[in-house]
Amino acid sequence: MILTVNEIFYSIQGESVYAGLPCVFVRLTGCNLRCRYCDTRYAFEAGDAMTVAQIVDQVATFGCDWVEITGGEPLAQNHTPALVDALLGDGYHLLMETNGSLDIDRVDRRCSRIMDIKCPSSGEHTKNDTANLQRLTAHDQVKFVIGDHDDFLFATRLLPRLPAILPTDRILFSAVSDRLTPDRLAAWMLEAQIEARLQLQLHRLIWPDQERGV
Numbered sequence: 137m138i139l140t141v142n143e144i145f146y147s148i149q150g151e152s153v154y155a156g157l158p159c160v161f162v163r164l165t166g167c168n169l170r171c172r173y174c175d176t177r178y179a180f181e182a183g184d185a186m187t188v189a190q191i192v193d194q195v196a197t198f199g200c201d202w203v204e205i206t207g208g209e210p211l212a213q214n215h216t217p218a219l220v221d222a223l224l225g226d227g228y229h230l231l232m233e234t235n236g237s238l239d240i241d242r243v244d245r246r247c248s249r250i251m252d253i254k255c256p257s258s259g260e261h262t263k264n265d266t267a268n269l270q271r272l273t274a275h276d277q278v279k280f281v282i283g284d285h286d287d288f289l290f291a292t293r294l295l296p297r298l299p300a301i302l303p304t305d306r307i308l309f310s311a312v313s314d315r316l317t318p319d320r321l322a323a324w325m326l327e328a329q330i331e332a333r334l335q336l337q338l339h340r341l342i343w344p345d346q347e348r349g350v
């Protein structure tokens with residue numbers, strides 16, 4: 137089984153409730169969306185064909201228990217579920233970032249799905265697969281990337297639709313860099329008494345000038 141891989145690298149988890157942990161990242165090529173603020177456009181096309189076994193072998197060279205599959209959009213490739221199965225079979229703590237427009241249950245639920253819910257300023261909010269809200273488990277995470285106050289209101293209106301089993305500390309509010317400062321988002325969250333976690337992009341703070349490999 138062949139996947140197209142943009143890059144495999146070892147870095148620090150910059151987002152999610154696991155921010156700060158060293159982790160191996162497998163960035164798969166291709167995405168079915170075109171968000172206005174996308175910072176990984178380089179992953180839309182470029183990549184190398186690798187078998188599942190080759191990817192697993194390369195991941196193993198880093199000697200790290202944590203692995204995240206990201207993109208692009210991982211679920212845009214047919215063999216991503218097989219890669220998930222292989223990495224789970226080898227005992228990794230496995231995370232997968234997904235844009236929320238495709239069925240997240242295509243991958244094993246033991247993989248922690250970090251699912252975006254696209255807000256209006258992305259230009260892609262009509263593509264959210266709302267059936268995914270019922271597929272979330274207590275092990276998953278939801279992320280709202282917020283670019284302005286309309287996005288914030290959109291996110292707050294959706295919060296009651298999230299399943300009760302999803303703990304509030306696994307609901308992430310993140311500001312679009314260059315569009316919204318974290319202190320403004322923090323002020324809105326406190327004022328509205330939002331039960332969610334403010335997320336900073338740790339890798340951008342550590343390596344502000346590095347576009348890739350972090």
Ligand code: SF4
Nearest residue numbers: 167169171174208235
């Ligand atoms: S879903 Fe992610 S990778 Fe795809 S266009 Fe949006 S931000 Fe970029």
